[in-house]
Amino acid sequence: MKKIIGVILLLILIVITIGLYLGKNIADIEKNNTNSLSNDSEQNINIIENNTALNSIIKERGEIKTSGLYNYNGDMSYENDLMQNDMIYHTECSLYHKIITNMSDYNKYKERITIPDMVESDFNNTFLVIIADETLRKDLKETNLMIYDIYSDETTTYIIMKQKDETKLNVDQELLNNVFYAIVDKSLLKDNVKVEIEK
Numbered sequence: 001m002k003k004i005i006g007v008i009l010l011l012i013l014i015v016i017t018i019g020l021y022l023g024k025n026i027a028d029i030e031k032n033n034t035n036s037l038s039n040d041s042e043q044n045i046n047i048i049e050n051n052t053a054l055n056s057i058i059k060e061r062g063e064i065k066t067s068g069l070y071n072y073n074g075d076m077s078y079e080n081d082l083m084q085n086d087m088i089y090h091t092e093c094s095l096y097h098k099i100i101t102n103m104s105d106y107n108k109y110k111e112r113i114t115i116p117d118m119v120e121s122d123f124n125n126t127f128l129v130i131i132a133d134e135t136l137r138k139d140l141k142e143t144n145l146m147i148y149d150i151y152s153d154e155t156t157t158y159i160i161m162k163q164k165d166e167t168k169l170n171v172d173q174e175l176l177n178n179v180f181y182a183i184v185d186k187s188l189l190k191d192n193v194k195v196e197i198e199k
Contacts, residue, residue, distance in 0.1 A: 059126055060116055061147050061182040068112040069132055069179065082112065083132050090195045093142075094135040097159065097195050100128040101186075115181050127189050129159060131180040136173050142197050143173050147182045149198075156192040163199070 069087075072080040079085070086108075087096035100106050103120050109130060118128065129150070137143050141163050148162035161180070 057185045057188060058147070058150055059183040059185065061180070062116070063146060063177040063180045064114050065175070065177045066113050066179050070134070072112065082109070083134060087130075087132060088193070093161070093195055093197045094133070094137075095161065095195050095197075096132040096134075097193055098130045098132075099157075099189070099193060100130065101189070113179055116183060118183070122183075123186075125186050126183050127186055129182050129184060131159065131161065131195060133178045133180075141199055144171070144176050145180065145197065147180050150182060150184050150188055152188040152190050155190055156194055157188055157190045159193065159195045161195065161197045 069083050070076055070081040082098075083089075083096045087098045089096050098105075098109070100109065101123050103118075103123070106115075106118055106123075106128065109115060113130075115128065115130070129147075131147065133145065144164050145161045146164040147159065149158075149160040151158050151160075
């Protein structure tokens with residue numbers, strides 16, 4: 001009888017020991033999982049913050065299909081052609097650009113084409129860039145463009161255009177948007193501007 005009781009007590013002791021051991025391991029696993037999830041969350045937050053910081057350089061961008069830059073209420077004379085008379089032409093990519101930093105220039109273009117609403121104080125910290133394309137391009141990968149990136153070095157602001165949607169390579173170019181704009185942080189504004197098409 002004493003032997004049976006001893007065996008039972010020994011079994012109970014073994015079960016308790018195993019239970020305590022398993023309980024400790026489960027707690028350690030849960031703790032590790034919690035730390036791992038916490039680290040993942042912090043990493044995701046950092047990624048979001050970094051993307052937000054990068055995207056804050058370009059405040060807004062868009063594009064339109066318009067003839068308003070060279071057609072002023074039906075008048076397409078040279079004098080009323082803003083592309084020929086007021087924008088800068090880039091022979092390397094056959095695109096025009098205009099940097100707008102004041103309300104006088106802004107109002108001149110706002111009267112002709114659809115661009116975002118801006119007020120004088122907006123130009124304290126940002127500028128508006130307008131890109132115009134009047135070319136029927138032989139290289140289809142230079143069609144259906146968008147303002148892809150804007151950056152600068154010490155002397156030059158670089159505006160990078162890029163093919164937006166390769167599924168539209170064979171679409172009639174006259175149906176595609178031909179004027180592009182972006183509101184950009186003024187820290188990127190330099191004395192020189194270079195417009196390029198990335199392929």
